[in-house]
Amino acid sequence: MNNQIQNPDSHRILLVDDNPANLNLLIAILETQDYSLSAVLDGSQALKVASEIKPDLILMDIVMPNMDGYETTKYFKSNDDTRDIPIIFITEKNEPEDIKKAFESGGVDFISKPINAEEVLVRVESHLKIQMLLKQNKKIIEELQEANLKLDAQAKTDHLTGLFNRRSIVEIIEYEITRALRSKETFCLVLGDIDHFKQLNDSYGHLAGDHILIELSQLMKKVTRDQDVLARWGGEEFLLVLPATDLVGARLLAEKIRARVAEESFDFNGQQLKVTMSFGVESCDGSDDYNDSFKTADENLYKAKSEGRNRVVG
Ligand SMILES: [Mg+2]
Numbered sequence: 001m002n003n004q005i006q007n008p009d010s011h012r013i014l015l016v017d018d019n020p021a022n023l024n025l026l027i028a029i030l031e032t033q034d035y036s037l038s039a040v041l042d043g044s045q046a047l048k049v050a051s052e053i054k055p056d057l058i059l060m061d062i063v064m065p066n067m068d069g070y071e072t073t074k075y076f077k078s079n080d081d082t083r084d085i086p087i088i089f090i091t092e093k094n095e096p097e098d099i100k101k102a103f104e105s106g107g108v109d110f111i112s113k114p115i116n117a118e119e120v121l122v123r124v125e126s127h128l129k130i131q132m133l134l135k136q137n138k139k140i141i142e143e144l145q146e147a148n149l150k151l152d153a154q155a156k157t158d159h160l161t162g163l164f165n166r167r168s169i170v171e172i173i174e175y176e177i178t179r180a181l182r183s184k185e186t187f188c189l190v191l192g193d194i195d196h197f198k199q200l201n202d203s204y205g206h207l208a209g210d211h212i213l214i215e216l217s218q219l220m221k222k223v224t225r226d227q228d229v230l231a232r233w234g235g236e237e238f239l240l241v242l243p244a245t246d247l248v249g250a251r252l253l254a255e256k257i258r259a260r261v262a263e264e265s266f267d268f269n270g271q272q273l274k275v276t277m278s279f280g281v282e283s284c285d286g287s288d289d290y291n292d293s294f295k296t297a298d299e300n301l302y303k304a305k306s307e308g309r310n311r312v313v314g
Pocket of ligand 1: 019
């Protein structure tokens, strides 16, 4: 028996009872309201039908052959997909011990036989309302969590280039220091700056400048390794953190980026723009203040500029 009275917009209720007369009585009571009703005669059918129709509420008889109402409810509660469906027991077993067992097995409420129509309607309606509010709350919490994750990502990201911003790269450096101390490996800082960027902005406009910043960010990401971290340090300056890398390796990588940038042409509204970059490199073993390493990288960048730009110093 699987009587179904369907209305796609209404709440779905699954009725479980081994006695067809009881089911017919429940159907007669509940079909006065706008519910979609399904009815089954035993626990295993209840599990099968519930996985298909995903009911909003279940009315469950306790005394049934094979699998009784307690056992069937435990199955529902042990499955992630059906755990949250409220189950109301309908039974003639209403000794305190039975009621206790019904709640312990996961039921939310208890209706005694003989069935009173008014009581069934009131309890069903109130549990559907509670269920709806719980679902709404869950949805609001999920939306808030998602919004928080987005805000968190935005707070760590440079708006224009999508690279890490200054704040988050400092956190990454602090993490690299603890790792360097533990592993006894150095990491390196590479400070890169676009040569004559002001001139480019003056000649082609700020949109061209922004375009170059975005294109260079992507190019540098391509050239660097997965473990390297790239940030926009500010203006036209980029900072690369190279974990578990010595000065020789850092110089090589900086040189590779420099060469790739110098050979690239950047298309901006049909104009082919060329830029170069200068780099200052320094290693850090974690034992010194990283600000000292950063200062040295900055001085090396200054040297690269004063020695004619488009070069790596470190
Ligand atoms: Mg029964």
